[in-house]
Amino acid sequence: MRVFDMNQRVVKISIVKIGCIGCSPLLEYLLDERADRKDIDVRVFGSGSKLDEERAVDIAKRALEFEPDLVIISTPNAALPGPTKARELIASKGIPTIVIADAPTKKVADKLKEEGFGYIIVEADSMLGARREFLDPVEMAVYNSDLIKVLAVTGAFNIIYEAVDKAIEAIKKGEKPELPTIIVNRKAAAKAAKFNNPYAKAKAMAAFEMSKRVADLTTKACFVLKDWEEYTTLCAAAHELMRHAARLADEAREIEKYGDYLIRRPHYKDGTIMIKSKLIEKPVKMEEVKSEHESK
């Protein structure tokens, strides 16, 4: 294992959280899960649950004050005025910016790309059932717990941190990072999760699909239906759907444990990603695994 270079450049990252999607709450921790990474310095700036223009711009400004090398914006529906203004402000400073967002963002994906933004749009990251008759803080937390389980197990989080790490790596080398433009769908996610058992993969894909379909229900419940009894029931149905998506994701993960081939890909302290499969084995750097394969 090569010696860790203490003099390597530290990449400064501002994470801007506008409102909340399932990818937001743990975003900064995905990059440095054990707080031992030496190559990045992270600051988070959030507007709470609101995503109006004023607040979005305000935290974008604060994020810029950190003089970041890279900005990550996580937001629902990046086409809304708040997120749009925020990222335009950051773009005006020429800082590489990756937008992490949910499915409604797909309609501006091409525009984002044209404007030089990276994006990771996660189809399964559905909005919750935001009706006062249904959603209280505890229900919100329960929902996010389930959604996080789905996103983690089905591979969405793998795509996020690997894409961000790639950009970080480029910046560390002094290069201009090639930013990701990824739609995280069922297939992409499952591939990234690297399941060994094909039924685990199929279950994870089903869980992803379920999670994605939650938005069909919540969108209707929040924006279409007027009858409060009807939308309350539909909100409840949506959250039950997410609860079972989480269960199915859990089932997929258990299969991998049962066969003792659950892939783990921790960060090394220099930021490179390692990999291991059996629980009782040491991780090795992924690049070494690859070069080993290539040399065969």
Add this chain to the structure above:
Amino acid sequence: MRVFDMNQRVVKISIVKIGCIGCSPLLEYLLDERADRKDIDVRVFGSGSKLDEERAVDIAKRALEFEPDLVIISTPNAALPGPTKARELIASKGIPTIVIADAPTKKVADKLKEEGFGYIIVEADSMLGARREFLDPVEMAVYNSDLIKVLAVTGAFNIIYEAVDKAIEAIKKGEKPELPTIIVNRKAAAKAAKFNNPYAKAKAMAAFEMSKRVADLTTKACFVLKDWEEYTTLCAAAHELMRHAARLADEAREIEKYGDYLIRRPHYKDGTIMIKSKLIEKPVKMEEVKSEHESK
């Protein structure tokens, strides 16, 4: 229902996240779960997963720049230098500050109180198994998913947002808030969760206990054991324990659904907390429920 006063004071809140505990990721959303609350303005400042002095102080400074009426600091082990310096800095400005932290913070609880801080110390908010052989970003997310489920269902989150809301309410009235000094143990949490079914309550208490005991294992795995095979297995055992705590919490919540008496306490847009019990019924303001009881 009284008319909403658009002229009421908006309370500015800075949330400072130093490192990560289970109470951190959704903290800001607990205060305004549907983004429709008019009486608060929230900004979040985070240091990512690291909690060293330099970063802690840096985000504390940024938090002060927002000129908040109230600061909430969430951190593991508030006795460490980073969190300590951060809160001292904020205290020096005379801003009411509530520290949300995990069990190791109990040893400085009295000191915090003396120094005028509020605190909410959540016993069940156990650290994860932070060993490179075990913990990768996905495992971290899975763990937090389970932990959040436990904290949400067993009542810990109820205590947090009700205590913070109380402080907000005081500030809105121009009063100096009486800050909470709460150890969230099994009993306090279960009481706050307001279970109707006594077996649901018992199950939730068992889940809380399990979650709390995770720290016994992870502390040993992370700080005591040297043999990597041993600590890797113990990390895995700890996360299995949390996984089952989440299941048991879920079981408790299901009981309340089965009887259709799951309590929901959403925020009204003026920040007051409402309450309801049957799924198909409208929430009413808790203060009205209370005064109704009193007038009897």
Add this chain to the structure above:
Amino acid sequence: MRVFDMNQRVVKISIVKIGCIGCSPLLEYLLDERADRKDIDVRVFGSGSKLDEERAVDIAKRALEFEPDLVIISTPNAALPGPTKARELIASKGIPTIVIADAPTKKVADKLKEEGFGYIIVEADSMLGARREFLDPVEMAVYNSDLIKVLAVTGAFNIIYEAVDKAIEAIKKGEKPELPTIIVNRKAAAKAAKFNNPYAKAKAMAAFEMSKRVADLTTKACFVLKDWEEYTTLCAAAHELMRHAARLADEAREIEKYGDYLIRRPHYKDGTIMIKSKLIEKPVKMEEVKSEHESK
């Protein structure tokens, strides 16, 4: 209870099964679940799994030979040539005909109505993953087992037998039956299932949604994807989705048992539908329950 009239007219029903949908296998038994009904005489004519024109017409002819008062055709995609020819043949004899079909039939629903057919289109009745690399007879049976559970619990079967019973009742009275034109969606099904517990209803609606979404995956797997590894995995994902829909439906039904208010609506031997709620109570005729309500 009024005396059973042995002289009442016996309605002759031909059930024509062209290919297979989830509503087909138990269709005749839904009408007379304990084989003690005196008012109908049923014959079933099936073409096996194939639904080509020749076979469809052949069984339609055989069905007519029974000289039925009512014909029920169950088929996937009623717009296909086979089912179309079959029902045109029957229609040419002027016999009231109800088509029971799956979602793709929606595109000809208006046409069916115009031509005088009744229809019951069940959105959740999704096709299976019919790829040779995946589907063998056992997998087919397992899938149908799950699908039947979903259709039974979520209310789809209630709609079917109540609609058919209504037509039978009219014929018994010598009237021309008003044929049903029903799209069985999430909401209609849940209403028909008459859940007492609102969470049971929400779970059933989520199960219905899951079952409906299976077709998104199987359609893609069977008709769009060319890569066999890819479509095999997607077929597997689709069946896992159905398996969990069945589980969720089962969960909904269990809630009703836990509260001892699971509605049962057995046929009386004269064909009228009875109703009961507690397990240990006698069913009464629904019409009596209604008139009791009205007289209040």
Add this chain to the structure above:
Amino acid sequence: MRVFDMNQRVVKISIVKIGCIGCSPLLEYLLDERADRKDIDVRVFGSGSKLDEERAVDIAKRALEFEPDLVIISTPNAALPGPTKARELIASKGIPTIVIADAPTKKVADKLKEEGFGYIIVEADSMLGARREFLDPVEMAVYNSDLIKVLAVTGAFNIIYEAVDKAIEAIKKGEKPELPTIIVNRKAAAKAAKFNNPYAKAKAMAAFEMSKRVADLTTKACFVLKDWEEYTTLCAAAHELMRHAARLADEAREIEKYGDYLIRRPHYKDGTIMIKSKLIEKPVKMEEVKSEHESK
């Protein structure tokens, strides 16, 4: 793979369903699960839930009108007058006939054999709890869903379609088919299911046993007990037993998925049975597998 002979003889099969057993609803689909088989032409004739002599003979006559090469009769208790008359009529035409029936048929098994009938008697195919206080159409469907799951997973369906296929194959060759005379008990079923994991096999056998024992309860509830509260409770117990048999069967099947060695045996379009074990692998014809083994 040998070229498919388009000129091969197409075997005409009449399936006669008298009343309902668990093997009936999907019988025709077991023979051609993806509707792509070229070597058979199937017609189904059913009497609904009733199995009296008049109706049984009526559908037998209709079945003969198709001029079948092979007749399959599925019926509860083949010793009853209806099924008996029906098969005697068919036998009088000299057409090879296989009776598929439930355990009570065992008492006439020898007689069936003597008279030249084939039979497949499935011990686990228990009757449901046919009491008006308990059984409505939905409960009937739920029960059949569970029963089908058990029969599919434990191997009963494998025995059925392999035995029928064997008869078809003989007829295709112009030979007189040797008809099956099989009692499908726990052991025979488990062998046919070809489990790889011995615990999966043991669980499937336990599920088969549970399913078989349901009849002990339902027979008592339907024909012995007079007290309605008592027989209603016993019907409910019987269906709970079947529900758990289905769960245990599901558990057995999951084990095979967890190890990725679930055997699948789809039909090829020429009617031969193929086999595969890993999800992501192509099926091969069973005869080829066998000859490969033999040549070693």
Add this chain to the structure above:
Amino acid sequence: MRVFDMNQRVVKISIVKIGCIGCSPLLEYLLDERADRKDIDVRVFGSGSKLDEERAVDIAKRALEFEPDLVIISTPNAALPGPTKARELIASKGIPTIVIADAPTKKVADKLKEEGFGYIIVEADSMLGARREFLDPVEMAVYNSDLIKVLAVTGAFNIIYEAVDKAIEAIKKGEKPELPTIIVNRKAAAKAAKFNNPYAKAKAMAAFEMSKRVADLTTKACFVLKDWEEYTTLCAAAHELMRHAARLADEAREIEKYGDYLIRRPHYKDGTIMIKSKLIEKPVKMEEVKSEHESK
């Protein structure tokens, strides 16, 4: 509540355990579950797992040395020489004796009664799969764990301790006890368990039936089959059946918890049985409940 009479007679009880059935391991604790009962003095004498004549007689002699007022013998198959000799020895001393045994004892039930023995024969108390290729100490313990769960929840233990308590009560009053002659079947057990929810009762009856059927498999595996692969698999199937019986019993008990009407009947320190239904309520003496009912 009447004052406890410290001078009341203490009944001396010898419990003789010959070999092992599911009723044996916890038998003495069923009589005094919290060790606070003042009216009995218990000694246990066991022969380990063996039940030959020599050992059975030996422990019977030791049991007599305690000069008991009442003897309880628990044994498999009380018709075997060991148990027979043991009880004859005790009977020769004229001490009231209750035999607790499993289903094979039914064949000598009448004889037992004639000879003045009481008996409680528990149909669900099935023998385990005692084959060396399958049964090791851990599997034995796992099986007994499941069996105990079934016997406890389905009502068998209620019958045992209530019957023994009745005999004790008689002896305390100086009367000759009327000894129980009970076959604990599905119905008797379910009645004794006093379920509130009828589905819980049905599930418990199904669990009882499953547990009873285990003996069909183990008897065949232990005494009939010669092929070791076959009997090993059948032993495994039998234990899976018991495992699921325990699960179903657990499900029944959970229903009662979900409704908060799980009946508890603890002993008071004077040996009388109390009763309560809601978790948070004080138990009252059953006799008081009854007299209250009578006085109405």
Add this chain to the structure above:
Amino acid sequence: MRVFDMNQRVVKISIVKIGCIGCSPLLEYLLDERADRKDIDVRVFGSGSKLDEERAVDIAKRALEFEPDLVIISTPNAALPGPTKARELIASKGIPTIVIADAPTKKVADKLKEEGFGYIIVEADSMLGARREFLDPVEMAVYNSDLIKVLAVTGAFNIIYEAVDKAIEAIKKGEKPELPTIIVNRKAAAKAAKFNNPYAKAKAMAAFEMSKRVADLTTKACFVLKDWEEYTTLCAAAHELMRHAARLADEAREIEKYGDYLIRRPHYKDGTIMIKSKLIEKPVKMEEVKSEHESK
């Protein structure tokens, strides 16, 4: 396999059960699970649920009358007067004695060792919630069922019977046995259980931990809390914790079945321990397995 020596010495064992711990109910059967062992002769002497001095000494005296070569005492808290007097009496006769006890015994562990006793102290063997408002005979049995499952699966019982067998073996050789002095903690138990899958091991360790923590709750509920509503709820929480520990243990065991590498270690009739891994394979003597390994 060497010939069984019928002339070998038979070791006489008295098992003294004072009160009840989870290790007690099946203790004698752990030594001879199929009643076919020729080298030991066991007698059990129990005091029922009480463990006062008088009764403890009484059964110790009876145990000595058997003239045992080895005495095993199982008891809660061996430091109490009853168990202490009992073992002192036995020790005064110079008979090798092994104490099996629960965690509170740890405080006298050194003393026991000094005085020449062997001990096996099982940390997970927690006391139950012995409050009259909660604990009735059925709840007691349900708890023990769960506790036995945990102790069996996690490895505690393996340690017990292997340690006792070792002492027996020494006595058979005419040697003075070296008595065990073992604290059965999480790690020791998991090692003894010999899990093949590391996640199964981790789950078992988590289950052990849960079971151990039950005592924290029950001790508080039984000896500290005075408010009856509070201690009743805490008793219920403790038993829920044990119920889930049993579930998690079951999950661990299932993993081993799913991989078909569940270790079984039955006794041979000469008392030696055999071992096997696949369900369908013959066990071999462990010593042979070891010598085979050594010779490699």
